[in-house]
Amino acid sequence: MPRAELTDEQILIESKKLxxxxxxxxxxxxxxxxxxxxxxxxxxLAEAFAQEAxxxxxxxxxxxxxxxxxxxLEKKELRQxxxxxxRRHLGYRPHHxxxxxxxxxxxxxxxxxxxxxxxxxxxxDVVGLEExxxxxxxxxxxxxAADSSFGKAEQxxxxxxxxxxSENTIKRLCDKESVKIEHWQKTDPRATLPFQHSYGExxxxxxGTMVNTLEGWKEAIIAIFSRRELGPFALPRDWATRPLPxxxxxxxxxxxxxxxxxxxxxxxxxxxxKIRDQLDTMSVLGDGAHWILDASKLAFGKTKExxxxxxxxxxxxxxxxxxYKAERPEFAAWQEKSKWLLLEEGYEGVHQYLQQQIEWQKxxxxxxxxxxxx
Numbered sequence: 031m032p033r034a035e036l037t038d039e040q041i042l043i044e045s046k047k048l049x050x051x052x053x054x055x056x057x058x059x060x061x062x063x064x065x066x067x068x069x070x071x072x073x074x075l076a077e078a079f080a081q082e083a084x085x086x087x088x089x090x091x092x093x094x095x096x097x098x099x100x101x102x103l104e105k106k107e108l109r110q111x112x113x114x115x116x117r118r119h120l121g122y123r124p125h126h127x128x129x130x131x132x133x134x135x136x137x138x139x140x141x142x143x144x145x146x147x148x149x150x151x152x153x154x155d156v157v158g159l160e161e162x163x164x165x166x167x168x169x170x171x172x173x174x175a176a177d178s179s180f181g182k183a184e185q186x187x188x189x190x191x192x193x194x195x196s197e198n199t200i201k202r203l204c205d206k207e208s209v210k211i212e213h214w215q216k217t218d219p220r221a222t223l224p225f226q227h228s229y230g231e232x233x234x235x236x237x238g239t240m241v242n243t244l245e246g247w248k249e250a251i252i253a254i255f256s257r258r259e260l261g262p263f264a265l266p267r268d269w270a271t272r273p274l275p276x277x278x279x280x281x282x283x284x285x286x287x288x289x290x291x292x293x294x295x296x297x298x299x300x301x302x303x304k305i306r307d308q309l310d311t312m313s314v315l316g317d318g319a320h321w322i323l324d325a326s327k328l329a330f331g332k333t334k335e336x337x338x339x340x341x342x343x344x345x346x347x348x349x350x351x352x353x354y355k356a357e358r359p360e361f362a363a364w365q366e367k368s369k370w371l372l373l374e375e376g377y378e379g380v381h382q383y384l385q386q387q388i389e390w391q392k393x394x395x396x397x398x399x400x401x402x403x404x
Contacts, residue, residue, distance in 0.1 A: 038102055045098035049091055056087045085192045089132035096157060097136055103153045104139045111148070117141035120149065125159055130166030132193060163203060171195065171203045180204070215283075222302050228279035230257035232308050234296075234330075235315040236322055238289070251292045252284040255303060266373035269339070289321050296329040309333060317341040343369060346380070353387055 060079055067075040109117045120140040127134045136159060142149035154160045163171075170191060175183035180197035187193045187200075215221045238251035256277040264272035283299060285292055300306050309330045316322035317338050326333060350356075350364040364387070371379035 038105065041098055041101050045094050049094050052087060052090050052094075056083055059083060082192065085132065089129075089134065092129060092131055093134045093136070096134060096159075100136055100138050100153050100157050100159075103156055109139075109141055109152060111143040111146055113143065113146055115143055115145055117143050117150070117152070123151070125151070125154070127159055127162060127164060128167050128193070128195065129164045130170050130191070130193075167193070167195075168203050168207055171200045172207050175200055175204050216302075222281075222304070225255070225257070225279050225281050225303050228257040230259040230275075230278045232256075232305060232312040233258055233277070233315065234312055234326075234333075236296075236325075237317060237319075238292075241286070243286070248286045249288065250284060250286045251289065252282060253292070253296060253299075254280050254282045255299065255305070256280040266370065269373055289325060293325040293329050296325070300330070318345065339372075342372060346372065349384070353391065 060076060060083065063079040064072050064076045109119070111117050118141055120142055122137045123140045125136050125138060127136065136157075138151050138153055138157075138159065140149065140151055151159070158164070170187060170193070171183065174186040174190075178186075180201045183200050184195065184197045187195055233256040234254070235256075236251065236253040238249050240247050241250045257279050258277045259275045261272060261274050281299070281303065283295060285295065300309065305312070310332050311334070312330065313334045313336055314322075314326045314330070315336045315338055316326075318341050323335055326335065346368045347365055350361050350368070354361040354364060368380055368383060371383050
């Protein structure tokens with residue numbers, strides 16, 4: 031019997047019957063896989079079968095219920111055009127939608143208005159078939175790509191969900207969702223409530239790097255506001271091993287734009303997070319780049335500025351390579367001495383030690399080739 035001639039009750043009965051048949055076939059196949067599994071591999075084979083066939087059963091169930099609801103809607107007055115005339119029946123056409131449980135195929139009515147000359151699938155916007163990728167699938171794509179490359183996200187979707195989708199498509203979906211996320215962050219007060227209710231000392235850090243894009247090399251900059259509780263008291267000798275509490279909460283934002291433009295985002299985020307009256311207690315952590323300190327003063331005013339210890343030690347190492355060759359014993363001595371001076375006495379201790387080394391080298395006799403004697 032054609033679908034259009036079925037009653038609402040018959041449509042639901044047919045849908046239920048089809049699902050039960052599919053579920054029964056799935057159970058029989060699963061039972062067969064377990065009964066014929068070698069010794070010690072029952073659960074392994076049952077699990078492998080369930081991952082593949084179970085996903086297919088879930089996909090089929092979604093496909094069945096979407097088709098049933100689509101058929102029910104088509105029986106209602108959805109064929110009337112906005113102009114008031116009844117649209118012509120132009121048959122049924124398939125539509126493939128990629129969902130979080132796999133690809134779903136739906137046969138839906140196609141009709142058109144002779145006067146308006148507009149052909150439509152009247153149930154698409156009601157059922158939610160106006161897009162090729164569902165909200166659930168888009169959420170999965172964004173989640174899998176949030177902390178890695180789009181290529182890695184493609185592998186994750188295939189391994190974890192059995193969904194095959196190209197990395198280029200994942201990128202396109204993420205680009206579309208990022209616009210929505212940014213709008214939500216800027217307009218919805220609920221977006222900043224968790225940070226406002228977080229606890230700990232206020233921190234800010236930022237850094238940038240050059241990335242190669244389709245439009246050429248551009249600068250990508252990221253900034254992070256955090257709340258972190260103070261760690262336990264530690265001596266300089268414990269700097270590398272002391273337990274540092276994880277941030278209670280962080281808010282990160284990034285953009286590919288110049289430093290002056292990006293700096294204005296810091297101020298707007300400070301207003302949004304309602305921390306403008308706490309900026310004088312905020313710790314600003316940087317890698318020593320002048321633009322970070324300059325931008326911080328313009329955006330926040332007076333803050334607690336800190337140089338990242340790892341970049342500081344790296345700079346001391348580069349300085350030692352100028353004073354000594356890396357393979358010489360003096361270089362290792364310089365690294366060790368300057369590290370502890372930095373930790374114990376800060377800039378003043380390192381500066382004084384550096385001046386001593388320069389004066390010592392000036393006074394040290396040289397070999398015929400111009401190198402300082404060891």
